[in-house]
Amino acid sequence: MNSIFHIKYFLFGIFSLIGAIVFAQELPENEDENNPEDVTKNDWQKLGFGAIEYVQPITTGDNNFFGLGIKGKSGFNIRAQLFVYEHIFVSATIGTSYFTVNDKSLVGNYNKTQVNHQYVNIGYEIIPVKNVRIGLSFSVFGQVDHENKSRTNTNDAFQIDDGQVRSYEGYIDYMLNKEFAICLNYSYRNDKMDIVSPPEIQSLFERASFHNIGVGVKLYFGQSAVFPTVFE
Amino acid sequence: MLLTLFFMVSCGPPEFEKNTRILVKGNIVDENDVPVSNIKINIYTERARGAFVLGNGSTNEDGSFSIISLFDRDEEFQIEIYGEQLFSNYFYLRDTKDHPIRNLIYDLGIVKLNRLAQLNYNITRTSPPNTQLKYAFQYLNTECFQVFDNRGLNLVESRCLEEVNLNRTLSENQPEISRGFTTLLGSVVSFTYSIDNKPEITETFTIDTEDYEFNFSY
Structure with a gap:
């Protein structure tokens, strides 16, 4: 069983866990009146969110084949995030980004690349002002495959490159109400690729680097972290 | 249903070697050993649907070329150097299924094209x-066809000018x-x-x- 299967099971596990915890959580009745000290925390603390994002990938770097020969086009992500303990969260992301080749002499003869990724991040979120949430995270594991497609008038063909996701991310959410938020995301991807090439060009193919700027919507749920009282 | 599935799978677009890039390099000179620029080089593989270009490029001012290409394990892997109307054509042929180059460098050395x-x-x-x-x-x-295997140039199968x-x-x-x-x-x-x-x-x-x-x- 390869790591992609592990990640898929992990994602399935996260979604199952979210479902189980959401249904298990009971909304405290009249808690605000009974314990005024909890008002602030009950407002911001969530179990997690689900999000869908449009992203604009921008390739970068003059030391990797992505930065030199590939141009970003568009993409989307679906993300689930769980707050494990107060501000600390774990998120799982699956998505696809689309790229076009602008220098075939540097990458090989193909026209476009479809990047399919799935990865897990851990991070920390702060709430600097009311209705605004800022989170930072990095990937702990993840898989990416690049489907490189060539198309001529008569024939289509493809080739696959694999790698491991290295992602460093940040987001700013603006809460429209207690559940819905619009978000602005940034991530820097510096994926480690499994491409084998001659030693004199190997450094070009070790990494695939690009920025992602995205916007999306989020649906927050729950009122407490997965382990709300672990340190209490 | 199985037949339909087989048809769909077998008729899909061909997939080339995963996670692999090769480097094709060399120098092109004319019959007087003068470097020749702007000569086109194509790296081909042959599949049931026809020939596919894995990589391409052209020579620099000094006659050198260095092309990064996809790779395919193919009995009829070819590197074609087109002299077009001015120079002779050169074809490097190799069975990369049985005789791939381990370091992934296909160095053609000095290739002489005749005017x-x-x-x-x-x-x-x-x-x-x-x-x-x-x-x-x-x-x-x-036209010059040179066939290579793990022992080097196969003179029996090669045909040159x-x-x-x-x-x-x-x-x-x-x-x-x-x-x-x-x-x-x-x-x-x-x-x-x-x-x-x-x-x-x-x-x-x-x-x-x-x-x-x-x-x-x-």
């Missing part, structure tokens, strides 16, 4: 009707002809003829210009 010349010939008849002319041109063709024989007979049906062919500039061409089955006579001449005219009357 081409067009020989146009006019044969006219001045002799009485019913005179028969049998003639033959012997000249070098303009081989001699071509062009034989014709002119008689009452077609007493005169104007044709042409492409050969190498600086090469020697033989013209052998026989009039009315008399003993053959051979003339040789060197192609010293890119548009060579050859006129013969019998």
Whole structure:
């Protein structure tokens, strides 16, 4: 069983866990009146969110084949995030980004690349002002495959490159109400690729680097972290 | 249903070698060892649906080239250097299924391309009707196929700038002809003829210009 299967099971596990915890959580009745000290925390603390994002990938770097020969086009992500303990969260992301080749002499003869990724991040979120949430995270594991497609008038063909996701991310959410938020995301991807090439060009193919700027919507749920009282 | 599934799978687009890039490099010079720029190089693989280009590029001002390409394990993997109308063509062939290069560098070294010349010939008849002319041109063709395996150049299977024989007979049906062919500039061409089955006579001449005219009357 390869790591992609592990990640898929992990994602399935996260979604199952979210479902189980959401249904298990009971909304405290009249808690605000009974314990005024909890008002602030009950407002911001969530179990997690689900999000869908449009992203604009921008390739970068003059030391990797992505930065030199590939141009970003568009993409989307679906993300689930769980707050494990107060501000600390774990998120799982699956998505696809689309790229076009602008220098075939540097990458090989193909026209476009479809990047399919799935990865897990851990991070920390702060709430600097009311209705605004800022989170930072990095990937702990993840898989990416690049489907490189060539198309001529008569024939289509493809080739696959694999790698491991290295992602460093940040987001700013603006809460429209207690559940819905619009978000602005940034991530820097510096994926480690499994491409084998001659030693004199190997450094070009070790990494695939690009920025992602995205916007999306989020649906927050729950009122407490997965382990709300672990340190209490 | 299984047949449909098989059809869908077998008819899908071909997939080339995963996670692999190769480097194809070398230097191209002409017959006088002068570097040749702007020569196109294509790296091909052959599949059931036809030939696919894995990578391509062209030579620099100094005649060197270095092309990053996809790779395919194929019995008919080819690197083709096109001299187009100016130079001879060169083909590097290798069975990369059984004889891949481990370090992924396909270094062609120095590849010599010969400048081409067009020989146009006019044969006219001045002799009485019913005179028969049998003639033959012997000249070098303009393509070089070199087959490589793990031991290096396979001389048995390689064919490079081989001699071509062009034989014709002119008689009452077609007493005169104007044709042409492409050969190498600086090469020697033989013209052998026989009039009315008399003993053959051979003339040789060197192609010293890119548009060579050859006129013969019998």
